[in-house]
Amino acid sequence: xxxxxxxxxxxxxxxxxxxxRAEGDIDAATHKILQDKASEVIEAGxxxxxxxxxxxxxxxxxxxxxxxxxxxxxxxxxxxxxxxxRHLKLLNPTDPxxxxxxxxxxxxxxxxxxxxxxxxxxx
Amino acid sequence: METPFTSTLDRIETLRKCAFLQGLQxxxxxxxxxxxxxxxxxxxxxxxxxxxxxxxxxxxxxxxARVHHGEVTLANISSGDVFGEMAVxxxxxxxxxxxxxxxxxxxxxxxxxxxxxLSTDPGAFKAVIHAILQRExxxxxxxxxxxxxxxxxxxxxxxxxxIQADFLPKSVPVIKNWDIASRFEAAREVAGDFYDVFRLxxxxxxxxxxxxxxxxxxxxxxxxxLFRSLIxxxxxxxxxxxxxxxxxxxxxxxxxxxxxxNSILTTNRYIATTHAGSSMFASVxxxxxxxxxxxxLYVNAGHxxxxxxxxNGETELLDITGGVIGxxxxxxxxxxxxxxxxGDLILTYTDGVNEARNSRGEQFTEQRIMQVAEPEANGTxxxxxxxxxxxxxxRGTAEQxxxxxxxxxxxxxxxxxx
Numbered sequence: 001x002x003x004x005x006x007x008x009x010x011x012x013x014x015x016x017x018x019x020x021r022a023e024g025d026i027d028a029a030t031h032k033i034l035q036d037k038a039s040e041v042i043e044a045g046x047x048x049x050x051x052x053x054x055x056x057x058x059x060x061x062x063x064x065x066x067x068x069x070x071x072x073x074x075x076x077x078x079x080x081x082x083x084x085x086r087h088l089k090l091l092n093p094t095d096p097x098x099x100x101x102x103x104x105x106x107x108x109x110x111x112x113x114x115x116x117x118x119x120x121x122x123x
Numbered sequence: 124m125e126t127p128f129t130s131t132l133d134r135i136e137t138l139r140k141c142a143f144l145q146g147l148q149x150x151x152x153x154x155x156x157x158x159x160x161x162x163x164x165x166x167x168x169x170x171x172x173x174x175x176x177x178x179x180x181x182x183x184x185x186x187x188a189r190v191h192h193g194e195v196t197l198a199n200i201s202s203g204d205v206f207g208e209m210a211v212x213x214x215x216x217x218x219x220x221x222x223x224x225x226x227x228x229x230x231x232x233x234x235x236x237x238x239x240x241l242s243t244d245p246g247a248f249k250a251v252i253h254a255i256l257q258r259e260x261x262x263x264x265x266x267x268x269x270x271x272x273x274x275x276x277x278x279x280x281x282x283x284x285x286i287q288a289d290f291l292p293k294s295v296p297v298i299k300n301w302d303i304a305s306r307f308e309a310a311r312e313v314a315g316d317f318y319d320v321f322r323l324x325x326x327x328x329x330x331x332x333x334x335x336x337x338x339x340x341x342x343x344x345x346x347x348x349l350f351r352s353l354i355x356x357x358x359x360x361x362x363x364x365x366x367x368x369x370x371x372x373x374x375x376x377x378x379x380x381x382x383x384x385n386s387i388l389t390t391n392r393y394i395a396t397t398h399a400g401s402s403m404f405a406s407v408x409x410x411x412x413x414x415x416x417x418x419x420l421y422v423n424a425g426h427x428x429x430x431x432x433x434x435n436g437e438t439e440l441l442d443i444t445g446g447v448i449g450x451x452x453x454x455x456x457x458x459x460x461x462x463x464x465x466g467d468l469i470l471t472y473t474d475g476v477n478e479a480r481n482s483r484g485e486q487f488t489e490q491r492i493m494q495v496a497e498p499e500a501n502g503t504x505x506x507x508x509x510x511x512x513x514x515x516x517x518r519g520t521a522e523q524x525x526x527x528x529x530x531x532x533x534x535x536x537x538x539x540x541x
Contacts, residue, residue, distance in 0.1 A: 028338070061337035065402040068450045072399060104406060105425035105446030108454065 004030035006037040011050075013120040018046035019091075023055030026063030034063070038070040047087060048123045049074060052116075054092040059100060067110070085110055091119050138230070141182050142257070143205040146250025147241075154240045155232060162229040170229070171207045173220040178234045180208040186227020190219050199224070211237065212255075283344060284313065290348050295320045298329060298414050302535050304503035306511055308475075308527040315343030315405070316473045316526035317351045323358065328379050329414050330358055333471040333530050334407040334426065337447075346394075346403045350449070353393055354409065358386040379411045380420050380458045387422045387448060387456050394449035404449040408441070408471050417463040417534050422456045424448045427474055427489070432498035434466030441469075468498045468506065468533040475527035479514045482521045487514055503531040 004024035011017045018041050026034055038049060049070065053059070067088070074087035089111045093101060101107055113119035138144050138152045147155075164170065164186070171177060173192060183204050190198040190206065197219055200206060206221045211234045241247040288309075295303045305318060315336030322329055332354055336343045362377050362385060377385075387409060394403070406426035412419045423429070425447035428440040445456035463469060472492070479487040495513040500506045507529050514527065 061404075064404070064447075065337060068402040068404070072402070103425065103427070103443070104404075105443045108446035109451050 004033045006034060008037070008041060011116075011120045013123055015048050015123050016046075017048045017050050017120050017123055019050045019052055019116075019120075021052040021055065025058040025060075026056055026066065027058060027060040028062040031062040031066035035066045035069055039073060042073050047074065049088050050091050050113075050116075050119050050123075051088065052091040053094065053097055056097055057094055059097045064100075064104060064106060067106075071110070084108075086123070089113065089119055089122065091116060137184055138182065140203040141205055142203065143182070143208065143251070143254045146253060147247050148244050151240050151244045151247055154243065155237070156230075158236045158240070159230045159232045162231055164223050164227050164229055166223050166225045166227070169220055169222045171210075171217050171219075171221045173217050175217045177207060177210055177217060179231045180211040180234075180237065181206050181221075182230040182232070184228040184230055186229075187224040188227060189222050189224050191222065192219060208255075280313070280341075283341065284309070287313070287344050287348065290351050291317060292320055296322060296329070300535050301329075301414055302503045302533040303531070304507050305530045306507045306527065308511070308523065310339075310475070310523050310526050312339050312524075313341060313344045314339045314475075314526040315347040316475065316528040317347045318471075318528050318530050319351060319355060320530065321355065321359070323379070323382065323411065325379075327413055327415055328382075329412045330355075331410040331412055331419075331471065331530065331532065332407065333429075333473060333528060334405045335473045335475075335526075335528075336405045337403060339525075342401075342403065346398075346401075346405070346449075349394065349398075350390065350405045350407070353390040354386055354407070357389040358382055361385055361389055379413070383409060383411050383420055383422055384456060384458050387424060387445075388454075391424075391448040391454050391456075392452050395452040395454070398449070399452075402450065404447040406447050410469075410471075412463075412532065417465075417467075419461050419463060419469070420458055421461070422458055424456060427472060427477060429469055429471040430489075430493065430496075431461065431463065432468045432470070432496060434464065438493055463532075463534045465534050465536045468503070468531060470496070470506075470510075471530045473526060473528040475523070475525040476510070476514055476529060478525065479518050479527070480521055480524065481517055481519050487517050491517070498533075503533050506533070507531055 004022060004026060007021040009019040009021060011019055020037060022034060024030060041049070051067070071085045071088045075085065091113050093112065101112065111122060113122065135149050135152045135156065138156055144152060170181060183200060183202050185202050187199065187201045188206065189196050190200060207217070210217045241251065291307060295305055303320060307316065307318070315338070317334050319332040320329065334350055336346045336350060362382055407424045408421065408426040408429055410419050410421035421441060422445060423441055423443045424445050425443055428442050431439040431441065433439065439461070441461065444459050446454055448454070477487055477489045477492060491513070492510060495510060496506065497509050498506060500509060510529065511527070
């Protein structure tokens with residue numbers, strides 16, 4: 001059975017950034033773990049999240065739905081009209097995940113970085 | 124610590140609460156009680172594991188426990204109930220796991236002790252068999268009730284499937300100089316593929332839509348009907364009052380490209396705002412084909428790239444021009460143009476084709492579609508059948524896990540309608 005672990009880290013850029021490092025598969029069975037952890041850090045005050053996908057080898061549609069849900073949680077106070085999220089960005093997706101991101105066009109909606117520091121300072 | 128086993132009478136009374144032992148004589152109960160082991164167990168402790176072996180059965184003196192297969196609860200049991208007796212009586216593996224739900228007092232009895240105690244009373248075996256049969260009847264009753272409910276549920280699902288099928292075209296339009304065919308093979312589990320082919324009001328343009336709603340199950344099916352209807356309604360009726368004209372003729376009227384873009388933007392915005400909390404999305408390829416000139420305007424919203432098989436043997440992919448629809452209200456999309464010439468064929472499909480898996484977990488892939496395709500085949504029906512046969516052969520004994528949808532259009536040489 002697929003498992004997913006989420007580790008929480010923090011970095012200081014122009015704003016404080018919470019880094020969620022996901023390890024495992026993000027699918028129908030595990031996506032809620034990501035959503036719950038994001039909800040927890042947002043309730044604790046996080047406003048900018050960098051989702052590190054370096055340890056994720058599979059992401060199904062449930063994973064993309066979870067990412068959208070997290071983006072929605074972060075943007076509740078933000079006025080709409082923006083094409084890309086200013087509060088949620090992705091870091092270092094593995095090849096299979098990057099392929100799906102590209103097929104679905106998720107890179108249109110979210111910034112994707114390979115370098116952690118560059119990502120943190122982009123917020 | 125005070126135990127309910129301080130006197131002979133207490134022991135017998137406590138054990139007699141267990142239906143399983145009710146028919147036994149006092150001396151057998153007393154014998155069992157004196158040779159049994161008392162256990163005080165905290166809540167949340169798994170006492171027996173499904174698939175494991177064991178020689179002990181347990182009686183719940185006080186407390187609550189859950190009989191389960193992993194996360195699925197089969198029964199909740201409490202004071203007076205017995206568990207683990209099946210594996211003890213037939214020496215097979217444990218058929219379910221049992222985990223305490225609260226602090227509990229249990230009595231455990233070894234198989235040999237149980238049989239020895241029973242052998243002292245000629246009526247004891249009869250009483251235990253009676254108790255087992257009683258339980259079996261209860262289980263049969265429960266199974267019957269559940270299967271009746273399941274049948275009602277399956278009937279509802281079947282009705283749902285039929286309604287969903289009604290959202291797909293029953294036939295594709297017959298258009299001069301165009302050979303059009305579609306295939307839809309539903310997976311066992313309800314999924315969210317859809318396609319549509321219909322003429323715009325201008326009659327010069329043919330709308331060609333294929334989409335795949337994320338996830339599976341009833342939710343995907345419901346959203347499929349929504350996406351499909353919004354796209355059709357917005358492109359047919361969303362521009363009422365504006366006469367559709369050919370893009371080249373200019374003027375104040377709306378162009379085919381605007382119809383296409385409006386439809387995608389409207390559908391995206393509606394679902395991304397009205398159903399924001401659902402996070403449901405669809406990948407959609409929407410093309411407007413000028414059936415006179417062969418010019419195809421399209422938006423590819425996060426969908427598998429349609430493949431154009433040119434008459435000269437070359438292939439072209441129509442890559443995405445925007446992200447999936449239904450999530451971000453402000454999403455933008457580019458309208459691209461490609462022209463089909465006589466003898467060219469365009470194949471649109473969903474990921475049930477390229478991501479079909481065999482028993483080794485390998486995917487069919489876009490490359491294999493191009494390898495097996497025979498665009499020169501006699502008609503698009505045959506063209507699609509050849510691909511579908513190849514997918515099925517590749518899949519072998521593995522289950523079809525997703526809907527398979529394909530739609531092909533071929534620009535025929537004028538006057539050859541075979």
